[in-house]
Amino acid sequence: MQSTLFHRAAVGLTSLMISGMTFASDWTERSNLDLRPGVTAVSQEIQDLHTTVLWIVTVIGLLVFGLIVFSMIRHRRAKNPNPATFHEHVLLEVLWTVIPFVILIAMAVPATRVLVKLDDTAESELTVKVTGYRWKWSYEYLTYEDDNDIGVSFFSNLATPPEQYNNPVLAGGLFPYGTAKDRVGQEAPEKDHNYQLEVDKKLVIPSGQKVRFLVTSDDVIHSFWVPDFGGKKDAIPGFVNETWALVPEGKEGTYYGQCAELCGKNHAFMPIAVEVVTQAEFRDWIAEEKEKAASGPDLTPFSGLDQAMEEGQQVYASACALCHGANGEGGIGLPFAGTDFATKSEHLNEHIDVLVNGRAAMPAFKAQLTPRQIAAVVTYERNAFGNDTGDLIQPADVNDHE
């Protein structure tokens, strides 16, 4: 621990000194100091405005603080034993009311201009509906150019494995509870470069075309924010907010963002990753996705328990572990390990039903997971964590479930 602290201190100091000088092209570059210019025209205008305002307030601040420091030195009692007695000066008072007002107008004009520009969501070529869920995002492609019936939608979950962030140093009481208890004191695995930012399926958009995002939520308020696109928009249940981005050609790449409105336990665990590709690549991608969506669910049976368990484990880690615990011990959600629900055969049908249709706080997963994934994860939950029921659920069993 001590060497880590020392190391961190050294790295911190160095980066503090150099960070002002280097421009970080990648959001994940450590120790960024200033607002990012981003990649869109709007985000760059915002950054320019930020820089202007920052300079104005810095100058005002230094002026005021300079006067205070000057007065502290020159007007201290040792230097100036007889205080002046003035307590009014009309001209001065008028000036320091009027001049700030003029400065404010000078700032309000460009601010208004950028704001008006940001507000214009018209003439977009791609429309994507972004829905916030606790704690993941879903993306539904609504229209692209002349195509009004895309029918492609998917969920996007955090891909950073829990082992990388659950690193408890203490045991007992509330420190920690749930998922991390049995990892107390274990060495933390090294964190990925895109720690807490990587997702299992990225939002894909084309460069050089205006993309309109319709932002809403299924439960509580979230906020959709990719810093490099400039600005955030709240995802509010019952509302559809609009925002847009136009990433210029030549700026293809992956851009990351995070949820920016407190949405409960895993607020910090629902990143956004946007992959910007060329228009040609995007057309190929969307065609492929459409084909997948049109061909209906994959109902090929599992070859055996092992195959289902393997697939189920992956689904469990991304979709279930946050609430039900990495080892099925429960948390926000109910436990699985050794419970009647996950081991007794009379609950099997109910188990599938809860996943497909949801129950109370448990959301319905039929829109988020394929029948194959649901079958795999139910199989996993009934055979992992020492449950060993031997139940094997096939995709068709789930597909037939109402």
Place this chain on the structure above:
Amino acid sequence: MSTAAATHDDHHDHHHAPTGLKRWLFSTNHKDIGTLYLWFSFAMFLVGGFMAMVIRAELLEPGMQFVDPEFFNQMTTVHGLVMVFGAVMPATVGLANWMIPLMIGAPDMALPRMNNWSFWILPFAFGILIFAVLMSAFGAGNPSAPNFGWTFYAPLSTKYGPASTDLFILSVHMMGISSIMGAINVVVTVFNMRAPGMTLMKMPLFVWTWLITAFLLIAVIPVLAGAVTMMLTDRHFGTSFFDAAGGGDPVLFQHVFWFFGHPEVYIMILPSFGIVSAIIPAFARKPLFGYASMVYATASIALLSFVVWAHHMFTVGMPLAGTLFFMYMTMLISVPTGVKVFNWVATMWRGSLTFELPMKWAIAFVILFTCGGLSGLMLAITPVDFQYHDTYFVVAHFHYVLVTGAIFSIFAAAYYWLPKWSGVMPSKLLGELHFWNSLISANLLFFPMHFVGLAGMPRRYADYALQFADYNFWISIGGFWFGLSQVIFLIVAIRCAMKKGEPAPAKPWDGAEGLEWEVPSPAPFHTFDTPPVIK
């Protein structure tokens, strides 16, 4: 005159003043109630500070090391509530209780029994809130304490709120009742109990700022009470004020909350303006510059504070015209605030300055509050706010105005008036240690938050991406340092309470002005039974 009154008071004291527990429980004396408020607020400051230490320990390094994200959210929530409603507000009410009667030459507050009640509600209100946290930490099954942020946005706090949300609602109602009673007391006292000759425009600025604060409280606390009542009926009686599925509107919650919340910001800072306007002239040995413009600036800040609330909500998707209105109004509020800062600088200008402890805190207040004010101006620029909103930049901004603003000024007030309250001078050595440690650590704690916020770290995050790690480490170190530094003040205050230290004269600061310095130190139990004469 004042000595004669004091002798009489001592005599009076002998016969009627209760002692022991009864003295504090049944007290109707403005000084005792003021003392209770001040000790209570300091206790809450330490409790809320402990929660901040939990938050900073978790954020020391990336990864979840100490607490669960769920408990982390409970910590950020209750830290905010305890600091706003338990530390800053009661501290300023305590100062009002102690100082307003002394400053206007009144024998006591106008409504002494209500004064007792408005204090004694508070320990129970916070008892309820902290009970929820203790249950979460130690109760079987760890039932969640309030975990929706101090702003408790619906539907996170309504449909998705934990069972303890009802405890929170009850607790907020009780705090609100206490605040309203305290505010009514101030208004009635100021309008009815001023010594003959003490016209409104002769009142010390602290009395003026508190009078305006009291009006703000009376205007907006009922709005907060409305918001939590609507939450309660949404949760239990089938209404849908904030539930879109039932025809309600989650954004309505934010409008109602911030209509309270923005004036609330000024409720916390206006008394500080009054404190600093008392201290700077005393140590510059020069009258306050622009007294009248200070009064008008305070009043215009208070009025403007009612028409800027939606600047907390620029990202909810308001129409362009609404956004522009709130942007312009918010920018406008910096004009009267600037006037105040310029007035303080002009008060110092060509004075005969010395830097005793109260003056050190007051100058630190002016500089650091101005930093917070300038970042506030940046936040007002809406297009840029779209980037700043809900990041650590905002956290930096409001901690600059609340910690190095409001709380620094409360420390300034404590060092300034402790001789009057306790009869002894606070320890110089400990006071210097407290000041310098707090000043340096607070900046180490809050300044890098600007950077990490600009770099893009959202607030209320239990864990963060690796690019934010370096700043967070230093912020946490600053946090622990600042937290420990406050223990020094605990020692200073206990020493004063135990009368350890140099005895204080009636007027320990040679440049100080005001009626409070005409009574002996410590101020006798009853003062100004006969009104003083105002020249």
